[in-house]
Amino acid sequence: MLLGVVFILILRSVSLVIAGKDLTSLAILISGLVFYAGVLIIVSMFQSETVLTIALLLPSIIAVAIFVYGFIGWSIRVSLSQWKGLNPDYTWVGLKQYYDLFNNDPRFVIDVRNTVMFTVGFIAGCLILGLGLAILLDQKLKGEAIFRGIFLVPMSISFIATGVIWGWLMNPATGNRITGINLIFQSLGLNSLISLWHSTPMPWGMAFTIIPAVWQLSGYTMALYLGGIRAVSEDLREAARVDGASEFEIYRYIILPILQPVTLSAVIILAHMSLKIFDLIVALGNKAISLDVPGIYMWVTTFDGTNYARGAAIGILMLISVAVLVVPYLVQSMRSETQL
C-alpha cells in the first residue's frame, strides 16, 4: 500500500515531464498490482490452499463485483433520481422516470412495440431456418461441412458490417436510382415485390430489420440444433426404422421431442440478443425514430440528450427483461451440473 502511494508520487512528478500525459490510472494500476502481490505472498505463507484459491480469484471477483453488480446498483440509483444535464443530481424522485417512460413517452412506446415485433420475428425466423438447415445437413450428404461453413459465415462479421451491407441491399430508392434487391425484383419483372424495406412507414419498417438479423444468426441456431441431432444415438433411429418408421416419422416423433431443450436454450439466447439489439439497428437505420429500440434510445437520451436519469431507467428496464429470461436458465444450468 505504502509502495503504491510512493509510486503515485513518483509517477506524478514524472508525468509533469512526459508532455503532461496523465498517468494517474497507470499509477493506480501499478500500486494495485504491487499491493496484490504483497497479499499473495502473505497468503501463500498460510499453507491453506482454499485461501490461496480465493486470493487468486479475488481480482476477477472484485472486478465483476464492481463492474457488473456495483454499476447495476449505481445505475438503479441514477434511475431513481432526476439527474438531467452534465452535473450529477441525485435528488430522489422514486419511480418517476419509469412511470414517465410508460405513460408520457411516445418514443418508448414505439421502442417496446419495435422490440416485441423484432423479437418474435427474429426468434421464429432463426428457429425455423435453423432447424430446417440442421435437418438438411443431417442427411449425410457429401459436402456437408462446406454447407455448414457457409451458413455460419455471417456469424463472424460484425453487426455493423451486416447493417451496412444490408442497408445497401435494402435500399429504398426507386426510379433511376433503384438498386439492391429492388433492382433484382425489377429485372425479374416482380415489380409488385419492390419494397421500401426498413424505410416502410411505422410500424412495419421494423419487420424488415429482422431479415439481416436472421441472416446473421440462423446459422448459429442451425449449429445448436445440429449438435442436438447428432447427440441422438444412431441405435435409436435404427430401432425406429426396424419398427417401420419413415424418416419423416423419425424426425417428428423421436428427434423433435429430444430437441426440446435445445429449442429452449436457443429461444433464451436469441431472445436475450434481440432484447439487447443495438449495433445492427444503428447501422441500418441511422437512429431513425421508426426503427428505434431501447438500446438506441438509452444511448441517445443519455449521451446526446444528457438525460442521465431517464437513460439509466431504460438501461435498467432492459436489464430486467433480460434477467427474467436468463436467471432461471442460469439457475437450471447450474443445478443440472451439480447433479452430475
Next chain:
Amino acid sequence: MTRRTLVHILFYIILIALAIVYLLPIYLMVLTGVKSISQVDLKTMWSMPINGLHIENFIAGYKQLAPNITNSLVMVIPEAILSALLGSLNGYLLAKWKFRGSNLIFSLILFGMFIPYQSILIPLVKFMQSIKLYGDIPGLILVHIIYGIPITTLIFRNYYAGIGTEILEAGRIDGASLMGLYRYIMFPLSAPSFAVVIIWQFTQAWNEFLFAVILTNQSNWPVTVALNNLAGSQLVQWNVLMAATLLAAIPTLLVYIFLGRYFLRGLMAGALKG
C-alpha cells in the same frame, strides 16, 4: 433406390439455393468493392466488373479506415491475450479447487455475460473518467477484459473440468503446489482452449460497437465506429463503402475461414449446455 437419389438431388438443390442466398450479401460486397462508381450507379450492380478491377476503391477505403484499423489491432491483440490468461487462471481454480460457494461465485460471474451493457453504461463512463482512462484505447482494453471475464472463465472451466484429476493427484504426490500444478500440468495442456478463447475474444472485441463508440474519442475510434460513421455520412460512394466494409470485416472473416473450428467452439460455449 432411385427415389432416394431423387430426394437427395432435391436436398442438394435446396441447400445450394440457400447457400447462394447466404453468400449473396458477401459476394455483392466484394463485387461492388471492385467496381468503378459508374458501374454501381447504373443498373449493373449484379454484373461482373467490365473495365478491370478497381483496386482504388480499396485504397480509398483504406485511407478512410487505416488509423481505425490500427486502433482496433492495438486494442484487440493485448485484450485477447490478457483475457485468455485471466480466464485460464479463473477456470483452473473454479474447476479444480472448489470451495464452499465457488459454484455460486461462478454463477454470479456468468450472469455478467448476459447483461445489456446499457444498464451499466452511465457508471462505467463516470468511473472511466474518474480514473482518467476515458477516451483512450487502454481504457477500452480494460473494459473488454473485465466484461470478457465471464465467457473466458466459462470456456476454460469447462475445458479443465474435462481433464481428469488423476494427473493432478500424481503431481501433488510429486510435491507440486497449487500454482505449480497449473504451471507444469494444466497450462501446457491448455493450448486448444487458449486458441478458442483468444480467437473468440479477438472476434468479439473487433466486432464490438457499444463500448467502442461510448468510451473512445474520435482519434481512438476502432474500426466498427469509423465504419458506421462512414456509412452514415452520405458522402461516400457505395463502391468505396463496400470496399471499406470488406476491409473492416476481413480480419474476422480470415480467422473464421482458417480457424473456424476454434471459433465455433467459442460460439457453442456461449449457449452453456448447447
